[in-house]
Amino acid sequence: MSNEIVPIDDSIAPTHAPRSTDIDPKAEKRAEQQIAILFGLSGLGSLLLIYSYVFVTKDVFIFIPVMGNQNAQQLGIGIGMAMSLFFLGMAAIHWAKTLMSDVEVVNHRHEFRSSDEDREAFVKTVKAGAAAAGLGRRTLIKRSLGAAIGLFALPPVLLLRDLGPLPKKQLETTNWKAGTRLLTDPGNRPILATDLEIGAVVQVLPAVEHEDERPLSDIAKDPVLLIRLREQDFQLTPEKLAMTYNGIIAFSKICSHMGCAVALYEQQTKHLLCPCHQSTFDVTRGAKVIFGPAARPLPQLAITVDAEGYLIARAAFSEPVGPSFWERNSQ
Amino acid sequence: MTPVEKTIGNVANFVDERLGAAGWVKKSLNKVFPDHWSFMLGEVCMYSFVILLLSGTFLTFWFDPSQRDVIYNGVYEPLKGLKMSAAYASTLDISFEVRGGLLMRQIHHWAANIFMAAIVAHLLRVFFTGAFRKPREFNWILGILLLTLGLVEGLFGYSLPDDLLSGTGLRITSAIIQALPIVGTYISFFLFGGAFPGTGFIPRIFTLHILIIPGIFLAVITIHVMLVWYQKHTQFPGVGRTEKNVVGHPILPVYMAKAGGFFFVVFGVIAFLSAVASINPIWLYGPYTPGQISAGSQPDWYMGWLDGLVRMSPPLETHAFGHTISWNILIPALIVPGIVFTGMALYPFIESWITGDKREHHLLDRPRNVPNRTALGVMSITFVMVALINGGNDILATNFHLSINQIMWFSRIGILVLPPIAFVITKRLCLSLQRADRDLLLHGSETGRLLRLPHGEFVEVHEPISAEKAFLLQSHEQPAALELSDVDSRGVRRPGGIKNKVQRRLSKAHAVSVPKVSEQELKEIEHH
Numbered sequence: 001m002s003n004e005i006v007p008i009d010d011s012i013a014p015t016h017a018p019r020s021t022d023i024d025p026k027a028e029k030r031a032e033q034q035i036a037i038l039f040g041l042s043g044l045g046s047l048l049l050i051y052s053y054v055f056v057t058k059d060v061f062i063f064i065p066v067m068g069n070q071n072a073q074q075l076g077i078g079i080g081m082a083m084s085l086f087f088l089g090m091a092a093i094h095w096a097k098t099l100m101s102d103v104e105v106v107n108h109r110h111e112f113r114s115s116d117e118d119r120e121a122f123v124k125t126v127k128a129g130a131a132a133a134g135l136g137r138r139t140l141i142k143r144s145l146g147a148a149i150g151l152f153a154l155p156p157v158l159l160l161r162d163l164g165p166l167p168k169k170q171l172e173t174t175n176w177k178a179g180t181r182l183l184t185d186p187g188n189r190p191i192l193a194t195d196l197e198i199g200a201v202v203q204v205l206p207a208v209e210h211e212d213e214r215p216l217s218d219i220a221k222d223p224v225l226l227i228r229l230r231e232q233d234f235q236l237t238p239e240k241l242a243m244t245y246n247g248i249i250a251f252s253k254i255c256s257h258m259g260c261a262v263a264l265y266e267q268q269t270k271h272l273l274c275p276c277h278q279s280t281f282d283v284t285r286g287a288k289v290i291f292g293p294a295a296r297p298l299p300q301l302a303i304t305v306d307a308e309g310y311l312i313a314r315a316a317f318s319e320p321v322g323p324s325f326w327e328r329n330s331q
Numbered sequence: 332m333t334p335v336e337k338t339i340g341n342v343a344n345f346v347d348e349r350l351g352a353a354g355w356v357k358k359s360l361n362k363v364f365p366d367h368w369s370f371m372l373g374e375v376c377m378y379s380f381v382i383l384l385l386s387g388t389f390l391t392f393w394f395d396p397s398q399r400d401v402i403y404n405g406v407y408e409p410l411k412g413l414k415m416s417a418a419y420a421s422t423l424d425i426s427f428e429v430r431g432g433l434l435m436r437q438i439h440h441w442a443a444n445i446f447m448a449a450i451v452a453h454l455l456r457v458f459f460t461g462a463f464r465k466p467r468e469f470n471w472i473l474g475i476l477l478l479t480l481g482l483v484e485g486l487f488g489y490s491l492p493d494d495l496l497s498g499t500g501l502r503i504t505s506a507i508i509q510a511l512p513i514v515g516t517y518i519s520f521f522l523f524g525g526a527f528p529g530t531g532f533i534p535r536i537f538t539l540h541i542l543i544i545p546g547i548f549l550a551v552i553t554i555h556v557m558l559v560w561y562q563k564h565t566q567f568p569g570v571g572r573t574e575k576n577v578v579g580h581p582i583l584p585v586y587m588a589k590a591g592g593f594f595f596v597v598f599g600v601i602a603f604l605s606a607v608a609s610i611n612p613i614w615l616y617g618p619y620t621p622g623q624i625s626a627g628s629q630p631d632w633y634m635g636w637l638d639g640l641v642r643m644s645p646p647l648e649t650h651a652f653g654h655t656i657s658w659n660i661l662i663p664a665l666i667v668p669g670i671v672f673t674g675m676a677l678y679p680f681i682e683s684w685i686t687g688d689k690r691e692h693h694l695l696d697r698p699r700n701v702p703n704r705t706a707l708g709v710m711s712i713t714f715v716m717v718a719l720i721n722g723g724n725d726i727l728a729t730n731f732h733l734s735i736n737q738i739m740w741f742s743r744i745g746i747l748v749l750p751p752i753a754f755v756i757t758k759r760l761c762l763s764l765q766r767a768d769r770d771l772l773l774h775g776s777e778t779g780r781l782l783r784l785p786h787g788e789f790v791e792v793h794e795p796i797s798a799e800k801a802f803l804l805q806s807h808e809q810p811a812a813l814e815l816s817d818v819d820s821r822g823v824r825r826p827g828g829i830k831n832k833v834q835r836r837l838s839k840a841h842a843v844s845v846p847k848v849s850e851q852e853l854k855e856i857e858h859h
Binding site for chain 2: 003004005008009010012013014015053058067071073074075077078079081082083084085086087088089090091092093095096097100101102104105106107108109111112160161163164165166167170171185203205216217219220221222223253254257258259260261263264275276277278279289291292293294295296323324325326327328329330
């Protein structure tokens with residue numbers, strides 16, 4: 001396709017008005033100077049960048065109104081870079097707009113559809129090629145080819161199998177077992193039931209062998225929130241009430257919706273709120289969902305105290321903690 | 332001949348004798364590009380992509396994409412001695428110990444946000460002006476692909492530093508994967524290399540983020556731009572502009588100087604933003620640990636509408652036969668976005684089916700002249716905006732002292748009610764604008780000058796509009812609705828009756844318009 005340039009058809013109305021730089025030599029001169037100044041500003045920017053990089057140390061801060069204290073080196077490099085780039089571009093654009101021709105011109109368009117002869121020739125070529133390969137006649141080759149391609153698609157998927165282990169029961173289990181002590185997080189200290197005042201909220205993790213070496217995948221399912229209320233505040237079924245100890249109730253901190261940490265507890269209403277999607281759980285009613293997208297209450301951990309008065313789990317969680325998954329038996 | 336000309340001539344001769352390039356280079360340099368401010372939006376996309384490649388390459392020189400534990404011992408005092416991943420520690424080092432490192436991080440992040448914003452703006456321009464019509468449907472689909480890739484690439488990018496905020500994002504990502512029926516748990520364990528957060532995800536998405544996806548981006552952008560080049564750019568209607576030509580400036584020198592200069596302007600603006608406006612200050616969030624979270628956790632803006640959809644979802648789960656299906660995750664996070672993106676990709680074909688128009692189009696539509704399409708576009712924007720507002724419901728609630736529950740209920744109802752209302756209002760507005768155009772042609776423009784006639788009546792003096800403007804207001808087509816009969820020429824019922832009915836009704840709705848000024852009416856004005 002040729003790109004012949006032709007003049008624009010302006011028989012209906014004029015399409016071009018001359019600019020001041022087209023008719024006034026002074027304006028033209030002025031534009032030329034403006035462009036030179038813009039190029040100069042760009043150069044200044046580059047120098048500012050180099051100066052800031054080499055001579056300004058990292059620990060210098062300068063106060064700039066509105067922005068506050070700013071790291072001088074970072075700001076100098078940034079402003080220098082911005083100037084160097086911005087004014088270079090502005091100079092080129094100003095040049096194009098004031099001094100280069102602004103008369104619009106025309107290219108013709110051509111329909112994309114190929115000519116009928118070309119299309120026929122194309123069909124003929126493809127048919128001839130297909131006939132030469134004889135795929136239509138040779139059914140055996142066609143079928144075995146299909147089977148081979150089908151099998152060929154499997155290995156690439158299979159080869160990705162070793163990306164990770166099988167889930168096994170990992171989503172269904174936590175490190176909480178009957179008798180596991182509740183340790184503060186952070187700190188890993190055991191908690192005396194008598195230490196908790198009414199209204200207290202503590203995040204706990206299970207006692208394990210190496211408490212400083214907990215893998216993150218354990219911290220993704222083990223955290224539990226302890227909340228102490230007045231016992232008359234609870235509106236629980238007898239089984240759920242039996243899982244509390246002396247007004248202390250324990251819930252998984254991992255949201256039953258998408259697994260975020262349900263970290264916002266409101267003392268007044270006794271509601272737990274997940275900051276990710278605002279699912280709201282009512283602590284007094286066994287973390288029942290009262291608002292938001294979560295479909296299940298937070299799993300409750302049965303607690304009691306050991307002989308020394310420290311809080312322990314009475315049993316493991318009776319259901320998986322965290323977000324739902326296909327294999328989860330939620331009945 | 333000057334010495335410079337002679338040198339250039341020699342080089343050109345050397346190249347041409349080997350490649351025969353003079354012919355097509357000459358043709359290419361004669362290429363005419365039409366001018367309109369909105370055509371810059373696509374350029375902003377391309378330039379910010381280049382900026383992303385440059386700044387991203389810089390960051391890879393120092394970034395360590397590993398989830399292995401390290402004890403931080405850098406210069407940032409508040410986090411000294413803390414256990415964290417090497418990814419997070421190296422991001423801190425880039426921010427505090429590499430000169431210009433924080434600037435580059437901020438350039439990369441700002442450029443990503445601007446890249447996505449420019450893609451959306453470009454997409455809206457192309458949609459509302461009908462630039463996606465035949466022969467440009469391929470390019471429309473490639474554009475949708477780039478938008479989708481951008482969402483994934485952005486998510487991966489801001490997840491790499493492994494800070495508390497991005498880790499929370501990955502927790503949500505893993506929950507979405509886990510929600511997939513049958514295969515979800517397995518895919519999640521494979522991708523993360525074990526139970527969340529595992530140790531595999533960040534190095535893996537690093538490879539995808541810096542190699543595979545940018546590679547696909549580069550290929551698709553190249554095809555996208557080459558198709559624009561080959562098919563020639565669309566143009567707005569106006570004097571001298573037809574379906575058979577393209578009016579504008581030749582690539583050498585005007586377009587080249589403007590477009591090239593514009594690259595530096597975009598880069599300069601992003602550099603300035605990055606120098607003065609902090610973005611993603613990961614050192615304030617701390618390293619990721621699944622047991623903690625910061626209030627007001629927000630994704631980057633382009634993911635906000637998806638998060639908003641998830642937030643407003645009703646608490647629906649199916650529990651049966653020992654299995655769980657989380658509709659509260661699947662519907663907002665996968666099914667609705669799937670429908671939105673598929674619908675967008677197919678729209679050019681849907682519209683051409685409705686209008687029955689199979690011709691090539693190179694002149695753009697003024698949005699008011701295609702009320703149905705414009706209304707559909709505004710309806711879609713309204714849908715996304717309601718979702719986006721809900722994605723920031725916690726921020727809105729704290730800043731404006733509103734109830735988060737009320738915002739959520741507003742969104743839940745609004746997402747169903749507001750888009751249809753937006754459709755109706757937009758369609759009415761378009762028709763009103765058409766009526767205004769018609770008035771302008773028939774009666775000229777209002778001058779604001781009042782005239783008192785001898786018998787006391789006041790009239791406003793109208794001035795006829797310019798020939799150029801009159802041409803513009805008259806130049807669009809007003810195709811009639813499709814005439815589809817239920818029976819064929821022999822009176823036999825055609826198959827696909829319901830399909831016909833739908834097509835006929837849509838076509839009728841699409842063709843609604845205020846009639847243009849006819850030739851006869853124009854002649855009558857001239858007589859006045």
